[in-house]
Amino acid sequence: MAVRNAIFRLILVLFAAGACLAPGGGSASEGFEAALVLLTGKSAKKRMAGVEALAASGHPAAASMLSAMVDGKLYYRKEDGRLFVVAKRGREFDLFDPMSGEQAGSARSKALKKVKVNNRLRRAIRTALAGLNLTHPDRAKRLDAAAGLLKSADPGLRPLLAAAFDREADADVRAAMELALAAVDIGRDSPPSVRVAAAGRLGASEAPEARALLGRVVGDAQADPAVREAARAALEEIENRLELYRQFGAGFPGISLGSVLLLAAGGANAAPAVREAARAALEEIENRLELYRQFGAVFQGISLGSVLLLAAVGLAITFGVMGVINMAHGEMVMVGAYATFVVQELFRTFAPELFGLSLAVAVPVAFLAAAGLGAGLERSVIRWLYGRPLETLLATWGVSLVLRQAVRSIFGPTNREVGNPEWMSGAVELAGGVAITYNRIWIILFSLAVLAAVMAVIRYTTFGLEMRAVTQNRPMANAMGIRSRNVDCMTFALGSGVAGMAGVALSQIDNVSPNLGQAYIVDSFMVIVFGGVGNLWGVLVGAMSLGIVNKFIEPFSGAVLGKIVVLVALILFIQRRPQGLFAMRGRAAEL
Amino acid sequence: MKTMTNRIRGLAAAGLFAGAAMVSAAPAMAETIKVGILHSLSGTMAISETTLKDAMLMLIDDVNKAGGLLGKQVEPVVVDPASDWPLFAEKARELIEKEKVAVIFGCWTSVSRKSVLPVFEELNGLLFYPVQYEGEESSRNVFYTGAAPNQQAIPAVEYLMSEDGGAAERFALLGTDYVYPRTTNKILRAFLHSRGISDEDILEEYTPFGHSDWQTIVSKVRSFASEGKKTAIVSTINGDANVPFYKELANQGVMAEDLPVVAFSVGEEELAGIDTGPLVGHLAAWNYFMSVETPENEAFIEKWHAFIGDEDRVTNDPMEAHYIGFKMWAQAVKQAGTTDVDAVRQAMYGQTAKSLTGTTAVMNVNHHLSKPVLIGEVQDDGQFEIVWQTDGPVVGDAWSDYIPESARLTADWTYPWVCGNCEKPMF
């Protein structure tokens, strides 16, 4: 294996050297033909050889074929084994010639077979593509290529990388390439002095790969017993010193440092200077990472809090303001999520190119669907039960059972697929595994926007005024000419509609299934009670503090125990403040 | 007016309860063989189990079209245990004692199986259990047609450690906190130790059912994976929690080439709820995938689509388990000439059936099947591409060899053993 890899790399380097001078010589094209045959092979081994040969052939179409392959668009015809890049049109595939890129007719899916890719092949293709793209005119492609090589840290590609680095003018790309070079240099094949220098350079980086590479050097354990014994003795000395450092670092959780120590204890043959440099660099990174991690935990807490907030805002109206123990609240959220699904299906069928807009359309649709349902529910059931809040529990529980089963009958019991539009996918990468995902950011913003909108409606509109009047003193409001029955209906519809909008957001992170609502109902009630019934600011503060506390406990206690701790804390908190964080004063407090 | 509404109220109440309390004595259909279907159609497990109910109805329909069994029609009896575990026991008892069914196909979760087990043993019923499970059990009254841990978990991890699977040296074992993940991970830990992987290279994490906030755990695993060694995630995360888990993975940019996830509870049905584009390359280990290319499977899928009336519905491993189980049971009934439980049980041993993967499944004396193990990679269309499979069928192991207390136990229901958990034969 190693030998073949070495040969492959050699070929690749030769190709790179001669690529600019004589593209596609006779031998290269022969290699290309052979590669194509290998690609249609049944075993992964053959296909691996095919990828290597393809990369080595230097054929101008190699790069595009490799990317088609990794995207799962490279097929071959069963009858003659000819390769095509395909574009799917239902069960019909359009075929494109991989060499010329021209359309070569179409075929039924059954007549074709996909060139299968597994993870190992994917890695090989990525490395090969990175090698091919190092001198690509597009800056972004070169950056990607450098990042790819940092991941694979393949010593075979070093000359290629060094040449590209020398020619590179763009500062960012140069930095990325330099890092990739360091990643190669710290490898086992380099002399100790080079490895020490590389460790220093990697120490300046925040890429997770840099940390991984350093960790690997520290933990290397292949040496003869005498060397190991000496290294172990030296290590003990270091460890004693490290223990001192650890004592110094009060407040620093010490977990990360501990992991460094563990790795160091397993270390062996690498020269002490290399290890020392690697260790120092690693520690430097760790210190910085700890900060990022704290920030990450706060972010995750806020993000969990925003989910709780979304789930609870609607309930804050139906339960908090109107006093209806609305067990069907979760189902309103579910209705919103299914509305999203329906909207997305329509987009998929009629306007797939506008799919990115589907969520924007889904928000009002979900609001109207849930609000309509809420209004109907109020007119038919809830209105007979005002003044008997506990009985609303019974009726709305019945409604919740019916709605769940209805959705199960209409949409089927299985999960429905709701897609993340482009602009909601992906993440901002902070150093060291702390990723801030776009969909979470959007959900935080969305939840705050929903809360602000609800507050604005209550504070600044006529309806909001009437609503406040009715909840505060119904007979007086009636006397002032407010039709309190209508206001009740609208209020309940508003609460339900807001729950429906929450469903749009939750469909992005959770299952869209008939059980969706049940997962949030208990939490929503907790948030409201914690924040204080009938107070929207309380909901905000309640949701955010529950979310953040949960996320700070979770790493130490595990997810289950973390949740239990939060619940018990909540019970104890209510003893101290029996009306929640923001207690209502006066008559309204007697719910 | 007031008395009017009161009267209406009274009438409504009376009608309501009369209706609810009315007991319908369904006329007993003469000369049918009753088959009980005990899958949740509501509650948390409906999401997985409803499909199995439909699959069973289709299989029974098939047999009936072909003339039935022993000259009689087969009559399905469907009940809804509503994901309520004690209700499973109640319904099992009702099916066996009241409906007098010949056999029951059902259950999904371990706890539902544990709940009905005493009922089946007391009344000498027969249960076909179609889901991959933790093993450590062999009841005289249950045939386990899903995978035992050695038919799923161990081959999958072996694959991850192989050159093709990415040569992983470090493992994050993520699971929902219940008996299946606990057992599987215990077996895996012992197995990994036997392959020279130390405890510091194994991360074990459990989450509650329906866990939806995976930010912390995914971050933790990413940092665990960035400490030097090649890492893989082994997921025994259950049902509902999978969608948010995979969504979080995708959003945090975890690529399968760098950090592959192999899952034992994620099949085509679970993926149907996710946009699989960002998940391409993650793995699952099963005994069947919908993408298997055999004439049997093509025919099965076609029939399924026709039966359910929806071209987009997928098939999955537990469905195949029911397919094999029902086929074997029908053959055993024919062979025994009766639906009597004891006679059918005897006829089940050594029973073979062509599975949908084109291999021959065999029912062993420990009540577990021999089946091949397949590893598939997620594709962007929600299907799996088979990247590896065992050379032949693997014998399902009731008692794991990697757990000291269970390694000494044997399950063999034929003479002279006649026992599900013995160290020496009974006779």
Next chain:
Amino acid sequence: MGWLDLKGRIFLVALAVLAGGAVALNLSLPESSALHVPNYMVGLIGKYLCFALLALSVDLVWGFAGILSLGHGAFFALGGYAMGMHLMRQIGERGVYGHPVLPDFMVFLDWKELPWYWHGFDSAWFALPMCLAVPGALAFLFGWLTFRSRVTGVYLSIISQAMTFALMLAFFRNDMGFGGNNGLTDFKDLFGHDLKGAGMRAGLLLASAAALAGGYLLCRWMTVGKFGRVLVAVRDAEQRTRFLGYRPEHYKILVFTVSAMMAGAAGALYVPQVGIINPSEFSPANSIEIVIWVAVGGRGTLIGAALGAVLVNYAKTFLTGAAPEMWLFVLGGLFIAVTLFVPKGVLGEIASLRVRWQARRGSDG
């Protein structure tokens, strides 16, 4: 016995006839007989009676003291777990791994010795009192904390829900030592008799009936007389009662604790009859359902609560078999209809119908 009215006597007689009749017809008649009560029916009736006792305990706190507990399932489950632990210890060496002391799941999780809280449960003399003591202690603690700081109304309901939810999550954890999600199962015998025997089944049914009767008498005794009147006063106007010099929190704590012990007893009787106890009994939805039984039967009527539990559970048994795809529509519709048209519950409605009928006859004559 002046406090036991005619309705109560009819209820007790009916209960005795039902339980005694079912057992007699089950044991004495051959299976072929048309009047034979099948075994599964005996088990079912036993289960319903346990639920009836549970509903009674909720009615005691909700109907008479105005405490809407959405966490009563927790007390039921704790009683069940205490019983389950005793049954587990009774298995002894007959577990699959043959360990003399440790239950199977502990052997499996590599536990070397019994956790401290499992000690003593091998003896029925310890375990049976614990079935009442554990839920009672938790209820006392919960009541001590909440009632004294005057947590009332929905706040109380929601934190009682938080309590059962937290317990559910805790019991789901395998590290707790209660068998995790699978709970406790695979029981063999009780008091040295096989759980699967016909005699045992009949005995458990009779015990459940006796417990229900006892529970009813206790509730009835507590709710008539001065104590009962104070309770109702607390329910209707807690502040005023306090100003009159009573200490409502003491009454509430007492009645809540008694009620939790009744629920615990129901759980303890339930477990040997269904053969499994697991954390899903703690789920908030279960506790809500109990409240619904009471509402269907009639809040504050005691007998109605018991009747409601039987009625709703019978409907569930019947409908999940007869209409597996539609039953949730029917059950959900039933709940909505009851609140709209029978707001006082079945028994409450009958009582008020009678009052109206008498009033009309009075005015006619």
